[in-house]
Amino acid sequence: GAVVSQHPSWVICKSGTSVKIECRSLDFQATTMFWYRQFPKQSLMLMATSNEGSKATYEQGVEKDKFLINHASLTLSTLTVTSAHPEDSSFYICSASPSGIGYEQYFGPGTRLTVT
Amino acid sequence: GENVEQHPSTLSVQEGDSAVIKCTYSDSASNYFPWYKQELGKGPQLIIDIRSNVGEKKDQRIAVTLNKTAKHFSLHITETQPEDSAVYFCAAGGGYQKVTFGTGTKLQVIP
Secondary structure, three states: OOOEEEEOOEEEEOOOOOEEEEEEEOOOOEEEEEEEEEOOOOOEEEEEEEEOOOOOEEOOOOOOOOEEEEEEEOOEEEEEEOOOOHHHOEEEEEEEEEOOOOOOOEEOOOEEEEEO | OOOEEEEOOEEEEEOOOOEEEEEEEOOOOOOEEEEEEEOOOOOOEEEEEEEOOOOEEEEOOEEEEEEOOOOEEEEEEOOOOHHHOEEEEEEEEEOEOOEEEOOOEEEEEEO
């Protein structure tokens, strides 16, 4: 149980274009989903927390107009990187927290974004 | 905010030996301490967690201990196997459901 999927697993896009990444909880409902960014050989950096039906809460220093998050249902959250630039290239990972079970998070497999 | 420090950054052990990774946290309000295993190119996988009302928890070859007074917690892996090789992250969580991650430990189990 507690499976989270991400799509796509990797994507290459040109500078200036937008890219959407989907995160789905497959066998549980997720009131809360999280989006992380991870640079090579570094830890996970929380970008934002989203609750179903509410606006996402962004961490300090994360541009909300650049990283658009939509948590449309209890099983789906999307991250859209708008007007992507090479410095946005990174490994993006989502996680989902089952409703009413505190802080437990289950992570997706990640999406490798490369902006050329 | 919460600050989590993790040591060592790299750890090499012989197959069959034990591995210990230690973390300290700063926020006394934190009450949830998960450990994650991340293999190359994949998302982190929750392997064990402990809450502040418990001092120790064990799951087969993996155990976690928590000392709330000293604000530190540790992961113990016994009888290590090559498939245990990965990057391990500790984390600490308190309010607002989010957790703060440590800097990671790359564990290499040498056959």
